[in-house]
Amino acid sequence: MQTKPQIKPQSHFDSIFNAIAPAEVVKAAHISKKKKTVYDIFHECRTDYVLVSLDCIDHEGEECADEVFIMHGDLHKWLKDTDRLEVTTGSNHMEGGEIVEDEQSAEIGYVDYIEEHMTPSDIKAFMIHKGLPFDFDSSIK
Helix, strand or coil: CCCCCCCCCCCCHHHHHHHHCCCCEEEEEECCCCCCCEEEEEECCCHHHHHEEEECCCCCCEEEEEEEEEEHHHHHHHHHCCCCCCEEEEEEEEEEEEEEEEEEEECHHHHHHHHHHCCCCHHHHHHHHHCCCECCCCCCC
């Protein structure tokens, strides 16, 4: 008797994005094999991906632009795995002549994070994690 392999159930979020996302997790338009140096990053949230526009300098020193499409399912997993969705806020104030630190942690929602809190530094780290053929200017922090 043969047993069926156990399949991990998908969350509702994962099933929606796996249904609408293309097979490739990260797609790029016009990305060559030669590395380019990125000096500015812009992103825009779309229904099934995050559109990332990169201002670059190519290997010949010419300015150029590239676009990368980052699929939500993969970005969401990476943000969770790197604890970027966990936000810690804190303050210091005086009580009775002593400094009191007040700190709170909470998990922020994925959509709220990419629309309100995601920075070029996050996109840079994700692209490095994925091994995309870009170098990054030190000004992108």
